[in-house]
Amino acid sequence: xxxxxxxxxxxxxxxxxxxxxxxxxxxxxxxxxxxxxxxxxxxxxxxxxxxxxxxxxxxxxxxxxxxxxxxxxxxxxxxxxxxxxxxxxxxxxxxxxxxxxxxxxxxxxxxxxxxxxxxxxxxxxxxxxxxxxxxxxxxxxxxxxxxxxxxxxxxxxxxxxxxxxxxxxxxxxxxxxxxxxxxxxxxxxxxxxxxxxxxxxxxxxxxxxxxxxxxxxxxxxxxxxxxxxxxxxxxxxxxxx
Amino acid sequence: xxxxxxxxxxxxxxxxxxxxxxxxxxxxxxxxxxxxxxxxxxxxxxxxxxxxxxxxxxxxxxxxxxxxxxxxxxxxxxxxxxxxxxxxxxxxxxxxxxxxxxxxxxxxxxxxxxxxxxxxxxxxxxxxxxxxxxxxxxxxxxxxxxxxx
Numbered sequence: 001x002x003x004x005x006x007x008x009x010x011x012x013x014x015x016x017x018x019x020x021x022x023x024x025x026x027x028x029x030x031x032x033x034x035x036x037x038x039x040x041x042x043x044x045x046x047x048x049x050x051x052x053x054x055x056x057x058x059x060x061x062x063x064x065x066x067x068x069x070x071x072x073x074x075x076x077x078x079x080x081x082x083x084x085x086x087x088x089x090x091x092x093x094x095x096x097x098x099x100x101x102x103x104x105x106x107x108x109x110x111x112x113x114x115x116x117x118x119x120x121x122x123x124x125x126x127x128x129x130x131x132x133x134x135x136x137x138x139x140x141x142x143x144x145x146x147x148x149x150x151x152x153x154x155x156x157x158x159x160x161x162x163x164x165x166x167x168x169x170x171x172x173x174x175x176x177x178x179x180x181x182x183x184x185x186x187x188x189x190x191x192x193x194x195x196x197x198x199x200x201x202x203x204x205x206x207x208x209x210x211x212x213x214x215x216x217x218x219x220x221x222x223x224x225x226x227x228x229x230x231x232x233x234x235x236x237x238x239x240x241x
Numbered sequence: 242x243x244x245x246x247x248x249x250x251x252x253x254x255x256x257x258x259x260x261x262x263x264x265x266x267x268x269x270x271x272x273x274x275x276x277x278x279x280x281x282x283x284x285x286x287x288x289x290x291x292x293x294x295x296x297x298x299x300x301x302x303x304x305x306x307x308x309x310x311x312x313x314x315x316x317x318x319x320x321x322x323x324x325x326x327x328x329x330x331x332x333x334x335x336x337x338x339x340x341x342x343x344x345x346x347x348x349x350x351x352x353x354x355x356x357x358x359x360x361x362x363x364x365x366x367x368x369x370x371x372x373x374x375x376x377x378x379x380x381x382x383x384x385x386x387x388x389x390x
Contacts, residue, residue: 124380128380128381128382128383129383131385132383132384132385135385135386136385139386212360215348215356215360216353216356216357216360220348220349220350221349222349223348223349223356223360224345224346224348224349224388224389225386225389227344227345227348227359227360227363227388228345228363228385228386228387228388228389229386230360230363230364231341231345231363231364231366231367231368231387231388232367232383232384232385232386232387234364234367234368235367235368235370235371235382235383235384235387236383238368238371238372238375238382239371239375239382239383
């Protein structure tokens with residue numbers, strides 16, 4: 001039980017380290033880094049581990065800005081005719097910053113679906129997690145696109161189409177999800193249940209890290225729902241541990 | 242330390258609410274801990290330590306901002322009698338869910354510099370709630386939106 005707390009802490013820690021940090025936003029600037037390291041080393045709750053990511057946000061923000069500028073440039077080239085006024089095409093609005101998270105969440109839902117199809121005996125453990133991710137996808141859709149009429153019941157929002165049976169590759173359908181231009185990548189499901197769960201755990205870990213970053217970067221009004229998604233993914237890692 | 246202004250900013254209010262929740266959680270882990278043994282007692286000890294650390298961090302942070310952080314009450318009314326392990330586990334789930342709710346509510350209200358700390362606290366409480374649900378045999382042990390009202 002005790003050891004089970006560590007994976008998530010460690011993950012949060014790695015997120016923080018990955019983005020770099022100086023930990024000087026927590027009040028005691030000079031004491032910060034030492035304190036943080038000691039906490040993690042002690043293996044108790046790695047408090048403030050995400051916090052270290054905050055300071056690092058400078059780095060992330062720069063990268064994001066550079067990326068965003070790059071994307072604007074690309075889209076300007078692709079829709080360049082607009083600038084000359086020779087076509088009537090309307091300029092595309094910039095993609096929502098949560099679009100990548102929605103796409104990866106969709107892939108995660110699909111991944112769970114495939115594992116459930118291949119290993120029905122794992123349903124007791126995996127079905128609730130699949131349900132959570134499906135709810136997250138609906139929530140992200142609503143955050144990005146606004147409330148969709150007629151889909152206000154929990155779990156009643158549009159659900160990704162059923163995946164091909166038995167996890168074998170099949171031609172992707174034409175419409176996977178609104179705003180998602182390509183279907184999720186095909187994911188081979190391991191024949192061994194344990195290996196399939198290992199793969200899910202790795203995917204869940206990446207998804208957790210991505211959600212944390214998205215929450216740290218988001219506009220304030222989006223942080224509550226994103227925070228819940230982060231927390232849910234952390235609890236999924238506990239279940240999959 | 243200067244006196245707290247009559248009306249506090251939303252961010253300060255949110256952190257004050259989080260502090261109050263942490264005070265209450267620490268209190269609750271007293272009766273919880275004495276009803277648990279073995280691994281569960283250790284889990285309770287770690288969870289309580291986490292809440293104490295958060296409380297201390299909040300005290301330091303609010304004080305540094307010139308606010309007067311509230312101290313914990315001498316006692317809190319528990320929602321039900323903690324007369325055995327099942328009740329202790331049930332209360333532990335409830336405590337962590339409430340703490341998660343307070344931290345989640347704080348997320349949109351705090352400044353960006355505090356956001357990671359708040360998110361970390363929300364994640365912590367949600368994971369603890371899942372550990373307690375599992376210990377209590379509650380299935381599923383997870384909820385789709387931890388901390389959501």
